[in-house]
Amino acid sequence: MATSPISRRRPRRRTGPGRILAWVALAVLLLVTLYPFVWMLRTAFTGNRAIFNGDYSLIPADPTLINFSRVLGHATPEESIAAGGSGANVDFWLYLRNSIVFTVAIVIGQVGFSATAAYAFARLRFRGRDTLFAVFLAGLMVPPIFTVLPNFALVRDLGWLDTFPGLLAPYLLMTPFAIFFLRQFFLGIPPEIESAATIDGAGKFTVFWRIILPMSTAPLSTLAVITAVFAWNEYLWPQLVGKDEGVRLLNVALGVFAQSSPTSSPDWAGLMAAATLQVIPVLLLLIVFGRRLVNSIGFTGIK
Amino acid sequence: MTLTVGRSSPPKIAPARGRRRTAGDPVVAWLFLLPALLGFTVFYLAPTIRGFWISFTDWNLLSEPRFVGLDNYRDMLADDKFWNALRITAEYVVINIGSQTVLALAIAVLMDRLTRSVLVRAAIVIPWLVPNVTVAIVTLFMLDHNVGFVNHILDVLGFEPQSFYGDSDQAIATIALVNTWRNMGYTALLFFAGMQMIPRNLYEAAAVDGAGEWTMFRRVTLPLLRPVTVLVLVVSIIGSFQIFDTVAVTTKGGPADATRVIYYYIYQKAFNEFHMGYAAAMAATLFVILIALTATQMRLLRASSSDLR
Numbered sequence: 231m232a233t234s235p236i237s238r239r240r241p242r243r244r245t246g247p248g249r250i251l252a253w254v255a256l257a258v259l260l261l262v263t264l265y266p267f268v269w270m271l272r273t274a275f276t277g278n279r280a281i282f283n284g285d286y287s288l289i290p291a292d293p294t295l296i297n298f299s300r301v302l303g304h305a306t307p308e309e310s311i312a313a314g315g316s317g318a319n320v321d322f323w324l325y326l327r328n329s330i331v332f333t334v335a336i337v338i339g340q341v342g343f344s345a346t347a348a349y350a351f352a353r354l355r356f357r358g359r360d361t362l363f364a365v366f367l368a369g370l371m372v373p374p375i376f377t378v379l380p381n382f383a384l385v386r387d388l389g390w391l392d393t394f395p396g397l398l399a400p401y402l403l404m405t406p407f408a409i410f411f412l413r414q415f416f417l418g419i420p421p422e423i424e425s426a427a428t429i430d431g432a433g434k435f436t437v438f439w440r441i442i443l444p445m446s447t448a449p450l451s452t453l454a455v456i457t458a459v460f461a462w463n464e465y466l467w468p469q470l471v472g473k474d475e476g477v478r479l480l481n482v483a484l485g486v487f488a489q490s491s492p493t494s495s496p497d498w499a500g501l502m503a504a505a506t507l508q509v510i511p512v513l514l515l516l517i518v519f520g521r522r523l524v525n526s527i528g529f530t531g532i533k
Numbered sequence: 534m535t536l537t538v539g540r541s542s543p544p545k546i547a548p549a550r551g552r553r554r555t556a557g558d559p560v561v562a563w564l565f566l567l568p569a570l571l572g573f574t575v576f577y578l579a580p581t582i583r584g585f586w587i588s589f590t591d592w593n594l595l596s597e598p599r600f601v602g603l604d605n606y607r608d609m610l611a612d613d614k615f616w617n618a619l620r621i622t623a624e625y626v627v628i629n630i631g632s633q634t635v636l637a638l639a640i641a642v643l644m645d646r647l648t649r650s651v652l653v654r655a656a657i658v659i660p661w662l663v664p665n666v667t668v669a670i671v672t673l674f675m676l677d678h679n680v681g682f683v684n685h686i687l688d689v690l691g692f693e694p695q696s697f698y699g700d701s702d703q704a705i706a707t708i709a710l711v712n713t714w715r716n717m718g719y720t721a722l723l724f725f726a727g728m729q730m731i732p733r734n735l736y737e738a739a740a741v742d743g744a745g746e747w748t749m750f751r752r753v754t755l756p757l758l759r760p761v762t763v764l765v766l767v768v769s770i771i772g773s774f775q776i777f778d779t780v781a782v783t784t785k786g787g788p789a790d791a792t793r794v795i796y797y798y799i800y801q802k803a804f805n806e807f808h809m810g811y812a813a814a815m816a817a818t819l820f821v822i823l824i825a826l827t828a829t830q831m832r833l834l835r836a837s838s839s840d841l842r
Contacts, residue, residue, distance in 0.1 A: 248746065249647075256643045256653070259636075263657055263718055267681050270671050286685050347569035347665040354562035366569075369577040373775060373823055375799050376816040379587060379809060380580035383594065403572025463664040465778045470804065481666040485782050488670050498674050508667045516655055516662060524654045527722040 243467040259451035267509065274298065277313025281498050296303070297503035301487075315500050322507055325483040330511075332397060332468070332479055333439070333461040337454050345450065347404060348412035349438055353424070369406040378467060385471055392474035400467065408453055415449040416442065452526040455519045462512065480508050588813035598810070605789075605814035615815060617790060618798040625794055626773045628709035633769065636717040641724035642750060654725070657718035665715070665778035666692055672711045673698060673783055698783050701791035708779050708792060720765060728754060728759030768832045771823055795819055 268288075273281065276290040285291060295312045299305045303321035305313070328506055350356075351363045381400055390396030419442065427437050443450070462481075469482045478486075484504055491497040516523065563570075588605055592598035609615050614694060640657060660668060673681050676697040684694040697707040731754065739749045755762075777796040786793035786801070793801075795815065803812035 252643055252647055256640070256647060259640055259643070260653070260656055262714070263660060266671050266675050266682075267659065269675065273674065281680050286682065293574070343568040343572065346565040350562045350565035354558050354565065356559040356562040359562075362566075365578075366573060369573060371820075371824060371827065372577065372581050373816065373820055375777075376584045376813075376820050377577065377580040379803050379813055379816065380583040381576060382804075383809075384575075384580070385580055386594075388657075393707075400572075400576040403576070404569035406573075406577075409569060434558070434565075438565075459662055465664070465666050465781070466800070469781075479560065481664050484666050484670055488673070488782060496674075496677075498677075498680065501670055505667045505670050509663055512659075512662045516659065520655045521651050524651055524658065524722065527658065527719065527726065 236336070239388045264499070269511070270502045270505055273499055274506045276499055278495075278497060278499045282495065292375065297499045298506075300500055301504045301507065313494070315497050317434070320487060320500075320504075321484075322480070322483065322504055324443050325478050325480045325505060327454070328472075328477055329462065329480040332464075333454060333458050335394075335398055336461040337457045340405060340408055340457050341401050341450060344408035345412050345443070345446075346438070349416055349442060350407045351409065352413045352416035353421075354434065363409075366404075366406050370410075374466065378470070380471055381467075391471055392477055393479055396471045397468060397477060397479075401461065403465075405457075408457065411453055412449060415446060416502075420446060448522075452522060453520070455515065455523050456526075458515065459512075484508060550749045584813050585817055587809055588817045590810045592809040593807040594809055595807075598796075601810065605810045608811060609814050609818065614790070614793070614798065618793050618795045621791070621793060622774060622776070625705055625740045625776055626705055627768060629712055629773050629776075630766070630770055632710060633713040633717050633720055634766065636713065637720035637724055640717065640721035641728060642754065644652070644721070644725050645728045645754075646746070654694045654722060658722055661719035661720070663715070665712075666782050668711065668715050669779045669782035672714075676707065699788060701788040704784055704788060704791045705794075708783065712773075712776065712779060716769070720769060723765050724758065724761065727758050727765075731757045763830060763833055767827060770826060770830070774819070774823060774826075 240273075272288060272290060275293045275295070277292060277294050277296065280290060280292060294313075296305065300310045300313060300315050301320055301322045303323065305315075351359060351366075363476075377400075385391060385396040385399060387476055388396070390399065391400065423441060423445075424437050432440070465481045465485070468479045469485060472478055472482060484501075487504055488496075488501060491501065587598065589600060589602060590598035592603045644653060644657075648821070674680075676684070676695075678684065678694055678696045678699060678757065681697075683697075687694060695703065699701055735753050735757075736749055739753055775796055776794050778798065780792050780794055780797045781800075784792040786797050796819075799815045799819070801810045802808045802815065
């Protein structure tokens with residue numbers, strides 16, 4: 231770190247002050263980007279009373295865990311009201327679990343089924359292949375709100391409102407983007423590899439399962455991470471179809487929690503504790519897949 | 534070219550290549566495709582067709598839909614709230630895309646000139662990884678009139694406290710800038726990736742000629758980045774038109790309709806008032822607007838790439 235910047239800086243380094251100014255600008259942008267999360271975390275450990283007392287110090291004077299135990303349903307109603315909550319029963323463990331089930335199911339379903347379809351589009355020969363692929367791609371153009379109306383009616387007619395099948399159905403089997411993304415990669419695999427295996431008597435399915443998939447772990451995991459971020463962010467459909475407590479997702483619960491909080495003195499500490507729970511899985515994802523994610527943005531370009 | 538190969542050759546080539554493998558191909562292919570095809574047909578294709586059909590009916594989700602021809606579209610064109618929603622959405626898109634693009638370009642250039650650090654890039658993309666709902670709630674608190682941190686800073690600097698989300702003059706700009714804050718890091722990474730494809734020696738040559746950073750940005754980076762910029766704009770403008778989550782959680786279209794964007798109006802018509810036909814007519818109109826926009830921008834993209842060659 232100490233040596234390399236000097237050697238590569240030389241050719242384009244011009245003015246000292248300009249460079250320092252640029253670093254300051256970047257630092258300010260990073261601060262603006264990250265500070266709201268620092269403040270969220272800080273508030274989650276603060277009592278509601280301290281918020282309204284006008285204490286803006288970075289480390290709260292009297293740190294507390296009460297907000298987390300409140301939103302996780304461990305505090306009694308009395309404790310909760312004393313801490314500035316509504317006293318209503320909230321159980322974010324349940325919503326967290328639902329969100330994780332939702333996200334994991336979508337990642338597995340979407341990536342898996344899109345991979346088989348993408349392979350068919352990239353490598354197998356059948357009548358109407360390219361026309362069908364173009365039709366699939368056109369699906370990218372349809373704004374979600376347009377299909378949400380009929381899809382809601384469909385899911386209701388199937389009796390799937392407030393169930394996981396209803397929540398998952400529109401996402402589980404494919405997205406045009408996932409198929410497009412994987413097809414691009416499969417097209418780049420040299421066909422000789424497959425034909426060698428085929429001569430050895432392997433069927434298409436074996437080739438796909440034993441050769442193509444193991445070769446594709448990088449794009450598959452990139453797609454999985456992007457899909458997880460997308461699923462974790464999803465709100466319109468889940469709040470329409472999954473209002474019921476048993477299938478309520480964290481996003482939906484946060485929205486409900488925000489609206490049930492009194493407008494005169496909102497339960498900010500509780501809200502920030504709940505928001506923190508929402509952010510932690512994202513940070514875990516970033517820690518594990520950070521490099522891959524960051525490097526893959528730009529090559530995907532879409533979404 | 535691929536189109537002709539896919540259409541005409543398989544039956545002719547098949548016997549020559551060995552019967553078993555090629556004869557099995559279509560069957561296997563359709564098996565591979567089956568789940569995705571089912572998903573596409575049921576949740577993309579059918580609802581798109583049905584969506585247009587609903588837009589020609591009067592339907593409240595309970596009774597049988599009644600065909601009314603173009604009535605919904607006629608009502609829509611005479612509805613002030615519809616035009617208001619379009620106007621507000623346009624305002625949102627302009628503020629959001631304008632500020633987001635400029636800031637993202639600035640961040641990308643700074644990173645390009647200063648550091649390749651993965652850590653910096655990971656940090657800058659964090660808000661984009663956090664759900665819209667969470668961002669809405671955190672910023673609702675940050676921008677609160679009484680206890681919000683931003684007003685605390687304004688106070689320290691000697692300014693009056695602002696209502697942001699609660700002020701009908703500021704609300705749509707607030708939502709636009711909050712989403713700029715959320716997306717600028719991600720957009721910056723797209724630009725950054727594009728900048729990595731610009732040959733470094735162009736900058737060195739420019740530096741030898743005595744060009745400053747600003748000249749290099751204007752004469753080298755911007756022109757060579759144009760195809761990437763257009764593509765990023767196409768994708769982010771389409772996304773920007775679909776603003777919903779932040780509005781639904783923070784302002785619910787208020788105060789005084791100041792943030793009732795088109796997505797939110799469609800949603801209200803469909804699921805609060807159960808005017809499915811009317812909602813579908815507006816959604817279909819939005820669909821057409823987006824297609825027209827994309828087509829125009831794609832034209833620009835083609836124009837710009839041929840420019841470079």
